[in-house]
Amino acid sequence: MTFAPITTMWRAPMALQLPSPPKVGMVSLGCPKNLVDSERILTKLRSDGYSMSPDYAGADVVLVNTCGFLDSAKEESLEAIGEAIAENGRVIVTGCMGKEAEAIRARFPGVLAITGAHQYEEVVGAVHEAAPMPPSAFLNLVPERDLKLTPRHYSYLKISEGCNHRCAFCIIPSLRGDLVSRRPDAILREAEKLVAAGTKELLVISQDTSAYGVDIRHQPREWHGREVRAHMTDLSRELGSLGAWVRLHYVYPYPHVDQVIPLMAEGLILPYLDIPFQHASRNVLRAMKRPANEAKVLERIKTWRDICPDIAVRSTFVVGFPGETEDDFRYLMDWLEEARLDRIGAFRFEPVEGAAANDLPDPVPEEVKEERYARLMELTARISAEKLEAKIGRTLDVIIDAADDEGGATGRSKADAPEIDGEVHLRDADGLKPGDIVAVEIEDADEHDLFGVPVGN
Numbered sequence: 269m270t271f272a273p274i275t276t277m278w279r280a281p282m283a284l285q286l287p288s289p290p291k292v293g294m295v296s297l298g299c300p301k302n303l304v305d306s307e308r309i310l311t312k313l314r315s316d317g318y319s320m321s322p323d324y325a326g327a328d329v330v331l332v333n334t335c336g337f338l339d340s341a342k343e344e345s346l347e348a349i350g351e352a353i354a355e356n357g358r359v360i361v362t363g364c365m366g367k368e369a370e371a372i373r374a375r376f377p378g379v380l381a382i383t384g385a386h387q388y389e390e391v392v393g394a395v396h397e398a399a400p401m402p403p404s405a406f407l408n409l410v411p412e413r414d415l416k417l418t419p420r421h422y423s424y425l426k427i428s429e430g431c432n433h434r435c436a437f438c439i440i441p442s443l444r445g446d447l448v449s450r451r452p453d454a455i456l457r458e459a460e461k462l463v464a465a466g467t468k469e470l471l472v473i474s475q476d477t478s479a480y481g482v483d484i485r486h487q488p489r490e491w492h493g494r495e496v497r498a499h500m501t502d503l504s505r506e507l508g509s510l511g512a513w514v515r516l517h518y519v520y521p522y523p524h525v526d527q528v529i530p531l532m533a534e535g536l537i538l539p540y541l542d543i544p545f546q547h548a549s550r551n552v553l554r555a556m557k558r559p560a561n562e563a564k565v566l567e568r569i570k571t572w573r574d575i576c577p578d579i580a581v582r583s584t585f586v587v588g589f590p591g592e593t594e595d596d597f598r599y600l601m602d603w604l605e606e607a608r609l610d611r612i613g614a615f616r617f618e619p620v621e622g623a624a625a626n627d628l629p630d631p632v633p634e635e636v637k638e639e640r641y642a643r644l645m646e647l648t649a650r651i652s653a654e655k656l657e658a659k660i661g662r663t664l665d666v667i668i669d670a671a672d673d674e675g676g677a678t679g680r681s682k683a684d685a686p687e688i689d690g691e692v693h694l695r696d697a698d699g700l701k702p703g704d705i706v707a708v709e710i711e712d713a714d715e716h717d718l719f720g721v722p723v724g725n
């Protein structure tokens with residue numbers, strides 16, 4: 269019996285069928301600054317996977333970056349819009365003429381979107397809406413955000429810039445200006461990419477998360493076939509559906525914050541609120557130019573806990589603010605005793621160059637500040653230790669941040685944000701790696717951290 273010789277046949281690798289990316293045409297008018305804007309928009313679109321079209325015919329959508337410096341430039345811009353409409357029909361207008369949206373719409377009602385100068389995210393969002401990118405890992409290789417400085421398993425997600433408040437101790441509004449919110453669809457696109465790239469926890473940040481969308485009148489945008497308002501509640505719900513932990517930071521205590529608590533109870537977003545109350549005394553809050561309804565806040569925290577018993581409230585407080593009396597400080601201590609917040613950061617007031625608080629009378633002497641700070645830290649450490657001790661014996665979900673070679677690992681429960689809150693130290697955690705989320709039985713606690721062992725690992 270003879271065996272046929274074994275032969276191997278070389279096969280050409282199958283050609284990979286890539287979906288073709290949408291093509292964008294660009295007409296850039298005006299000065300070199302406008303040209304740089306056009307380059308930035310195109311660079312962003314390229315990084316999102318779009319290709320460029322050299323002519324009207326091949327473009328899925330045409331961007332006209334207008335100039336409105338002189339009447340003649342405006343006329344030239346309007347002519348360019350007219351030409352793009354006639355040649356292609358799917359036109360987005362951006363640039364200086366964006367300020368005259370009504371005049372453009374009156375003349376060209378078919379224009380898909382109009383955005384102003386330097387509104388890169390608006391233009392890019394309008395292109396995504398007009399010519400959606402087919403889902404493909406090969407087209408969207410470049411992440412939405414250029415560089416990530418956090419570990420792969422958690423990411424900060426900035427939803428707005430600037431702030432409309434004028435807290436007396438803060439210079440952020442003078443540095444960064446008033447609130448400017450991002451479009452909800454742009455935020456969700458970034459979040460979706462982060463989750464697809466391995467992010468397990470999204471940390472929502474801004475200067476004032478609960479004010480999100482106020483500046484753009486909570487204008488809704490389409491996202492995966494539904495309307496999503498530029499509002500903290502809508503955004504939280506959508507982020508919660510992406511399958512990652514979602515943690516809200518820097519929430520100013522507006523009444524509508526109450527609306528996100530049911531989302532926490534449902535498990536859509538983490539039962540965690542970072543609300544920088546800063547103080548509890550009415551006098552000090554007024555001097556700080558912060559809302560002064562501390563009694564109502566206590567009631568609200570109680571209601572939040574009734575709806576979502578596991579909610580962790582984190583806050584920061586300033587001691588020694590100008591004019592803070594011993595009575596004010598005692599009021600704060602009593603308030604904290606009643607509020608029993610889960611995590612507290614405290615600062616001694618320091619004048620910051622340019623802050624309005626620097627001109628306030630009655631500065632608190634340094635030694636008094638130190639003494640109050642020490643008392644506050646002692647109180648909050650005791651409350652924290654009591655709250656953590658109550659978790660002994662419970663089984664909590666823990667996200668792993670680091671693991672060693674000796675079976676140890678460190679992670680965080682849903683009540684702990686990275687860098688600022690406590691940790692959960694694990695024993696017998698072999699095989700776990702950063703980003704894993706495991707059930708952990710809590711065996712011990714100290715003032716800040718928990719200690720436990722994975723169960724059913």
Ligand code: SF4
Nearest residue numbers: 431433435438440475
């Ligand atoms: S402390 Fe926060 S809320 Fe107040 S002005 Fe500064 S950024 Fe705005």
